[in-house]
Amino acid sequence: MKSLHIEEISVRHFRNLARVDLRPSPRFNVVYGDNGQGKTNLLEAIYLAATSRSFRTVKPGESVEHGADTASVRTVLSEGELRREQTVGLRAGQRLLKIDGKRPATAAEYAIRTPAVLFHPGDLSLSMGAGSERRRLLDRVALYLLPASLGETLSYARAVRERQRALEMRGTEARDLEQWEELVVRHGLAVMAARRLAAADLAASMSIAFTRIAAPDLVLSVEYAPSAPDDAEAYRRELERNRRVDLKRRGASIGPHRDDLALGLQGHRMRGTASQGQHRAVVLALKAAEMDVIGGARGVRPILLLDDVSSELDRERTASLFSFLREQQGQVFLTTTRRELIETEKLPDAATRERLDFAVSKGVISPSDEAS
Numbered sequence: 001m002k003s004l005h006i007e008e009i010s011v012r013h014f015r016n017l018a019r020v021d022l023r024p025s026p027r028f029n030v031v032y033g034d035n036g037q038g039k040t041n042l043l044e045a046i047y048l049a050a051t052s053r054s055f056r057t058v059k060p061g062e063s064v065e066h067g068a069d070t071a072s073v074r075t076v077l078s079e080g081e082l083r084r085e086q087t088v089g090l091r092a093g094q095r096l097l098k099i100d101g102k103r104p105a106t107a108a109e110y111a112i113r114t115p116a117v118l119f120h121p122g123d124l125s126l127s128m129g130a131g132s133e134r135r136r137l138l139d140r141v142a143l144y145l146l147p148a149s150l151g152e153t154l155s156y157a158r159a160v161r162e163r164q165r166a167l168e169m170r171g172t173e174a175r176d177l178e179q180w181e182e183l184v185v186r187h188g189l190a191v192m193a194a195r196r197l198a199a200a201d202l203a204a205s206m207s208i209a210f211t212r213i214a215a216p217d218l219v220l221s222v223e224y225a226p227s228a229p230d231d232a233e234a235y236r237r238e239l240e241r242n243r244r245v246d247l248k249r250r251g252a253s254i255g256p257h258r259d260d261l262a263l264g265l266q267g268h269r270m271r272g273t274a275s276q277g278q279h280r281a282v283v284l285a286l287k288a289a290e291m292d293v294i295g296g297a298r299g300v301r302p303i304l305l306l307d308d309v310s311s312e313l314d315r316e317r318t319a320s321l322f323s324f325l326r327e328q329q330g331q332v333f334l335t336t337t338r339r340e341l342i343e344t345e346k347l348p349d350a351a352t353r354e355r356l357d358f359a360v361s362k363g364v365i366s367p368s369d370e371a372s
């Protein structure tokens, strides 16, 4: 697998980061500071430049510094022997992407160029919460396996919206419903096929990661749970049958927007039955699998962004998190309010030698010379 890392990053007017220029370590970067100083904003800027997306908002203007018109994030990346520049410019309602000064032919081309994975170690909602986060995970992974799935997801959402509008404006017998339902089925099935592929790869990779993290006798099952039939005719008929109900509930009752990635332990659904420790192990395994699958699809080691490795981490959690980190050979950015928690001896040797720490205070980020 090729190495991939950010050599330089320049941030302008991105949230509270008015002007930041950094040369991070190719391996391990610890970003520390008090609450609300701009640590997560830096991770958001890195994730944005890598993938074209923010993990906090879909509105470009929201990340622009209050009082400024535009924001930008520029990164110089090294991948194996090659270097490239990726930049994202933001203003209200607009996002401008460039690779080496040129606009990419498609949004997907930019989105899969630099794989990055974000992980909040304290956040269990990926396994405990509703399906939306797991659908997003499936779509992120599917994008690397089938880049065209990005366009299919957008076309599906549009077809569902138009069908709903037709229902609400013209009723259940509207003439154009048939045409929208056909599009819903066509794009819906394409989204489902891509997610099925993503789920199968995640499941295979996860079962290996899970046996390392959790007790060996725990049996984990990971399965794609589509909401609509995978036969086109059956899907179309069901949409037609549901028209009245969908009009009332103001949304389609079946389709990929209601899919899930079903997680089970010892034959039982995890939600509502698994312990906190088990949820944590599953979330860690899911993240390890995301790194593995998207890294494998691109042939590079993804950049890992770990947000808020902070005080509430107990001993058990820190231990499994650090053993996960020991296996990561790529570039890591970790934020913490408690720098002393990030004990160098628990990190892999190469990461320790190449560790750089950055202090964040009121949106100003500076390399720190003193050892932790």
Ligand SMILES: Nc1ncnc2c1ncn2[C@@H]1O[C@H](COP(=O)(O)OP(=O)(O)OP(=O)(O)O)[C@@H](O)[C@H]1O
Residues within 6 Å of the ligand: 014, 015, 016, 017, 033, 034, 035, 036, 037, 038, 039, 040, 041, 042, 062, 063, 064, 065, 066, 308, 335, 337, 360
């Ligand atoms: N568009 C914006 N313009 C200016 N400042 C912003 C904008 N959006 C957020 N902020 C500021 O960014 C700060 C929060 O930064 P961030 O979320 O990175 O904190 P953090 O250092 O990760 O803190 P914590 O440890 O609490 O997670 C807040 O002070 C907030 O007011």
